Amino acid sequence: MRKLVGCVAIAVFLSASDLRAEESPGWDDVPTIVAAIEAPLIPDGDFPVTDHGAKPDGKTDCRQAIADAIRACHEAGGGRVVVPEGEWYCKGPIHLLSRVNLHLNKGATLQFSNDPDDFLPEVHTRFEGTEVMMWSPPIYAFEQHDIAITGEGVIDGGADDEHWWVWKRSGATDIKRLGEMGEKGVPVSERRFGGSQLRVNFVQPYRCERVLIEGITVHRSPMWCLNPVLCKNVTVRGVTVDSHGPNNDGCNPESCSGVLIEGCFFDTGDDCIAIKSGRNADGRRVGAPSENIVVRNCTMRDGHGGVVLGSEMSGGIRNVFVEDCEMDSPNLERAIRLKSNSMRGGYLRNMQVRNIRVGEVSDAVFRINLVYSEPESGPYPPAVSDVVLENVTAEKCKRPMHLVGLAESPIQGLTIKNCRFGGAKQASLIEHVADLKLEYYSQPEK
Template structure:
């Protein structure tokens, strides 16, 4: 049964009971339901990297004469030499001391290296795109491509980390990187190549292209730790682990308000912990992804087994978001003990997809989350997101629970929009209070909605 309704609290409860009574059999796209009792095993399986007690300080003369502070001399040669020496010696920390350091190009990590920027260190990256060539394998909005290197990057490495209390500044502004937000030619070309099954190694975008880079990107890496630093002025997505296993993001502060400046986007990763972080961003605070359209289906790797806890979300399009590039599927996501609030935070929990993307979103569980205010809906699912046309790859959403979630101010409590041929199933809101909603909730094409001790006081 498909229901379209605009309701206040009492009518919403009645509709939920009717939907439960008419719930269909589970679809083939749905897997076995996974609940909170699985979270401890997921956390136990995430391995953190460990490093020998060896420091390789970038000011040491052994590394290309040593890096010079002050923010004017290029320190990249010294950093690259220290990373190479650290890796050759079996691992340790490459230490960036307090001070200002200019880096004219990308830093590529190697196995067993912990890049450690001490408190008081500011690493200022060049904002000249050509400094980030030659092209490397990366992803642009969920599509594989060879283009500019992310400023902090690793490919096929193991046991790596970026740590410390320092600041990494990408140098992006309205005159550098961000202005390419309006340039669609190379984006459209890349998407056409992916839809036409052009091999990734032939999707090469070199000098003069306008594909912005993500800031921190470990690609196909195992045992990754991102901890303690601050990120400013990212060209695009701030942190984007891709096809990684055992990723820990802890105590990171993201203050970056450019276009598409998502705070942390695990993509096609297995085993991710994001905890004790602060996100103040120009786009989603956390957005879990798994590839876009044909390219996501070609790789076919879901994001799964992800825990988010004890984080603070300020400005952003969404607090914790699934999608929209999720063609490989997303499952087993757990969110707890977070605080989300800002007049510039649009939604708290958000799932977004469309029938060009396909894939599935299942087994997402949220509990003990306090929302001060959001400008749109507290809980939003939209399966017609950014979709000028319909496609054959309908997404499926199932087994999503919110428990002990409170909100004080919003436009709507709920905005839940499924598809006629793929209604949203298996939603449970338990012990939730969404107060101060200015407009009625919107529910379209939803089946099997359960509201238990749910209220929406004025």
């Protein structure tokens, strides 16, 4: 174990990771990555939900009216399904179709039922990185293209300590049973959990192409808030997530390729942004990484982590770029976090972070933990390599860095450049890190 103490440390350790970094995209490639993320192709034309009988009284079930508007829009070749100002009650999920933009005007609220039975029949989804047939997410799309959710309105999942969130405590048996099915390779069609106590994620496009989520506000999600899965070309822009329930991660791209998250505000009950790619054997079976992801100009307040990789990352995560973000709250635990364990396998490779202002975090500014969550060891040690933090400043933290690798798979290729981590109560903790460069790194005295 090594601890970093003192005011300033300047060192250079060269290794094979320097050569690996040359093979991966860098900051000069980010404009190309962003330019390749295609926006949805959605024609002009509005389809108001009121034309199909929806009423904004907060009581009348508008689900069928919204579904009818979506179908009419889709069959006409696409356009905007417009939800005007008012409170619109949905007793069940909204399923998007190709070339449809669900647009919530300013002052509009989609208030979803919090009765799980309203979210049947089962759909093909993922729970914490394992594929399953279970309750539908409140807003869901399966194998569609050119879809969007836009506007200045609010989506409210209605979750609270008596609805959805209570299953955080009581759903352990179902979680274990699903995990065992994933490990045994039970076909997804036979993993039937429609009557279970597994919580749904709020907004989930699944196997979709060209997805836009822009401008909306998210409240009271049952579990993860925004969760594109196995999607290509995803843009999340100008979204506000204010949801403090258990596992209320703000935005979780999962096994997605080409993702831009920009100009968003996160105040959450779990990680603000968590990039994932499937869990354990089931994640390895699907084998789809999350890759080519850009996060920029976002603000993080409460949460377990600001930008996080893992812990469900068995399909691998690579080429993640984070810049120009602000992270500050006594209830924000870490700024940059990578988490996994030897049940996962997979890799976390080429994450580059720059120009991040951290006011206060309650734990470490930068944390990598490869013994996360599951106490038992497994035969699939994850590989972590080529992570660069540059121009990251922090004013207050428990410790600057908490870096714990595995003896059989030490962390490779970490670079901390021109960073200042101040106000630390404890020294950095470093275990099983084989390759670390500190360039003009400052840890001021307490």
